[in-house]
Amino acid sequence: MTTDVMPTAAAPSRVGFNQAFTDAMTITWRNIRAGWRVPDNQIYMFIQPIMFVLLFAYVFGGAINVPGVDYVDFLMAGIFVQTMAFACAPASVGLADDMQKGLIDRFRSLPMARSAVIAGRVIADLVNQFIVLVIMIVCGFIVGWTFHNGFGQFLAAVGLLMLFAFAMLWVGAFIGLSVGSPQVAASAGLIWLFPVVFMSNVFVDPSTMPAVVQAIAEWNPVSAIASGARELFGNQSLVQSDAWPMQHSVVAALLWCLLIVAVFAPLAVRKYKKAASK
Amino acid sequence: MNAITAEGLVKTFGSGEKAVKAVGGVDLVVPEGTVVGLLGPNGAGKTTTVRMLTTLLAPDAGRAVVAGHDVVREPQAVRSKIGLSGQYAAVDENLTGRENLWLFGRLYQLSSKEASKRAAELLEQFNLADAADRTLKTYSGGMRRRLDLAGSLIVHPQVLFLDEPTTGLDPSSRLDLWDVIRERVAEGSTILLTTQYLEEADALADNIVVIDHGVIIAQGTADQLKAQIGGERIEVIVHEPEALGKAEQVLNVGSGGQCVRDDHTRKLTVPTHTGSKGLMQVIRDLDEAGVGIDDIALRRPTLDDVFVKLTGRHAEDDDTQAETAQGSAS
Numbered sequence: 088m089t090t091d092v093m094p095t096a097a098a099p100s101r102v103g104f105n106q107a108f109t110d111a112m113t114i115t116w117r118n119i120r121a122g123w124r125v126p127d128n129q130i131y132m133f134i135q136p137i138m139f140v141l142l143f144a145y146v147f148g149g150a151i152n153v154p155g156v157d158y159v160d161f162l163m164a165g166i167f168v169q170t171m172a173f174a175c176a177p178a179s180v181g182l183a184d185d186m187q188k189g190l191i192d193r194f195r196s197l198p199m200a201r202s203a204v205i206a207g208r209v210i211a212d213l214v215n216q217f218i219v220l221v222i223m224i225v226c227g228f229i230v231g232w233t234f235h236n237g238f239g240q241f242l243a244a245v246g247l248l249m250l251f252a253f254a255m256l257w258v259g260a261f262i263g264l265s266v267g268s269p270q271v272a273a274s275a276g277l278i279w280l281f282p283v284v285f286m287s288n289v290f291v292d293p294s295t296m297p298a299v300v301q302a303i304a305e306w307n308p309v310s311a312i313a314s315g316a317r318e319l320f321g322n323q324s325l326v327q328s329d330a331w332p333m334q335h336s337v338v339a340a341l342l343w344c345l346l347i348v349a350v351f352a353p354l355a356v357r358k359y360k361k362a363a364s365k
Numbered sequence: 366m367n368a369i370t371a372e373g374l375v376k377t378f379g380s381g382e383k384a385v386k387a388v389g390g391v392d393l394v395v396p397e398g399t400v401v402g403l404l405g406p407n408g409a410g411k412t413t414t415v416r417m418l419t420t421l422l423a424p425d426a427g428r429a430v431v432a433g434h435d436v437v438r439e440p441q442a443v444r445s446k447i448g449l450s451g452q453y454a455a456v457d458e459n460l461t462g463r464e465n466l467w468l469f470g471r472l473y474q475l476s477s478k479e480a481s482k483r484a485a486e487l488l489e490q491f492n493l494a495d496a497a498d499r500t501l502k503t504y505s506g507g508m509r510r511r512l513d514l515a516g517s518l519i520v521h522p523q524v525l526f527l528d529e530p531t532t533g534l535d536p537s538s539r540l541d542l543w544d545v546i547r548e549r550v551a552e553g554s555t556i557l558l559t560t561q562y563l564e565e566a567d568a569l570a571d572n573i574v575v576i577d578h579g580v581i582i583a584q585g586t587a588d589q590l591k592a593q594i595g596g597e598r599i600e601v602i603v604h605e606p607e608a609l610g611k612a613e614q615v616l617n618v619g620s621g622g623q624c625v626r627d628d629h630t631r632k633l634t635v636p637t638h639t640g641s642k643g644l645m646q647v648i649r650d651l652d653e654a655g656v657g658i659d660d661i662a663l664r665r666p667t668l669d670d671v672f673v674k675l676t677g678r679h680a681e682d683d684d685t686q687a688e689t690a691q692g693s694a695s
Contacts, residue, residue, distance in 0.1 A: 120464065148675065192416075193455035197473060198441055198472075199474075201473075
């Protein structure tokens with residue numbers, strides 16, 4: 088018996104860009120096609136956004152009073168941001184599910200680009216998130232919201248929201264690949280999102296919060312994205328805050344998104360490689 | 366030409382005191398066109414070995430060449446020549462049978478058209494054509510396994526890995542799947558099959574490799590292994606303890622003195638090479654001698670028998686023993 092000691096890391100198997108792209112598109116197709124057949128996802132994509140817009144516009148809208156501001160005009164960008172933040176959910180649950188069911192292993196035994204599993208997940212969820220955003224914007228128009236800074240800035244705001252969704256997808260991918268079961272991904276993996284979203288200027292004015300919470304809210308990336316989107320849409324914003332991210336919200340929003348991607352994309356890829364070699 | 370050659374494969378999980386050597390130096394040779402059954406209890410290292418051979422896991426030591434390519438240096442070349450069907454039926458339950466196979470075809474780098482054509486062929490071949498356009502949610506366990514197996518045959522793989530293909534299936538689905546696997550064998554496929562069931566390895570494999578605690582403890586053809594562990598045997602439980610001596614005498618005469626006696630359970634065990642014929646002979650002999658019988662049966666050797674014979678302990682005792690040993694050591 089000869090026992091050669093081999094390097095522990097597998098030699099990288101290069102596949103061309105064309106193949107990586109085709110494989111990513113194939114996995115994207117699979118995620119969209121299969122995802123749309125799951126009732127949970129249909130509710131998440133088509134019912135929930137409409138429900139949120141209507142609930143906040145017509146139920147809470149009258150009760151929540153942000154001084155000097157027309158609530159629907161103020162609110163809508165906040166709901167968009169909240170929904171984009173929850174882009175974490177499908178990414179984390181989807182990847183955890185694939186991992187648990189052995190699909191990731193199966194894919195890895197095929198002569199395909201390894202990057203396609205994560206790339207296909209992220210692209211599919213971006214497509215889905217974009218559809219959700221379009222539905223919400225249309226709902227917004229219906230309840231009387233609109234943009235005031237012209238179509239160019241409107242598109243820039245949509246771009247910013249999609250960039251935020253893209254960033255949050257990587258957070259979701261990291262969680263999904265870390266927790267190991269879709270049930271955990273759907274519960275413990277998402278619970279932190281509620282305080283993160285609510286301790287912000289998404290729904291209310293942070294100046295009504297206790298000082299510490301207010302400081303958190305002003306530096307919360309979610310607040311920066313919401314303020315940035317409001318500025319680009321030309322919607323009413325809150326001007327009371329002197330915090331830097333609130334004064335330079337579009338720049339702050341972009342920086343936050345890039346920072347989240349820079350941290351979580353490598354983490355998720357590392358988790359994927361590690362989880363896959365167990 | 367060998368389809369699989371593995372030398373000294375080692376894989377350890379964890380580190381320090383918690384380190385578990387899942388595979389501790391496995392050598393394996395599978396000649397082209399043969400079926401090798403890797404037989405062992407849960408946790409013996411079967412799946413870990415398959416994962417190393419299918420490029421999913423890099424070995425800590427040793428080397429393996431599958432379909433002419435080194436699994437560590439040329440994983441992509443290996444992947445394009447193998448099919449893997451695991452124990453979990455790794456298919457997407459929200460896609461239809463046809464969509465699943467198309468997906469696998471695309472990922473095997475077939476064109477969309479080729480993938481569709483191949484999917485249709487395989488659905489027909491695996492008797493899934495009627496269910497082709499239903500989502501897998503509506504499939505039975507046996508149908509999912511068949512589809513999973515079909516997915517591993519997209520590119521006519523040179524080497525097919527089947528990791529516990531029938532674990533958890535009902536007996537009739539198991540027989541169905543055996544037929545499907547036998548067809549592959551008849552076509553000359555090279556197959557490495559893992560299983561916990563001796564009868565499955567017996568039914569499908571040319572050669573059987575018995576693995577325990579990550580180490581190969583026996584190998585040979587099914588007949589060689591059975592000869593080694595004694596083949597079929599007859600078990601008799603006599604009615605009265607006093608009759609044990611007389612019955613033992615009768616059985617020793619018939620078997621040339623190979624009868625094993627257990628006073629505690631009033632059980633006598635004797636090997637036989639003539640199956641049910643031998644069983645009838647024993648019944649006649651005991652009847653003539655006036656020995657009353659509570660129970661008599663022809664028993665085929667099981668994995669457990671292999672273990673008792675090869676290691677002197679039961680396959681199931683094993684885990685608890687190992688755990689106790691670990692517990693007292695820490």
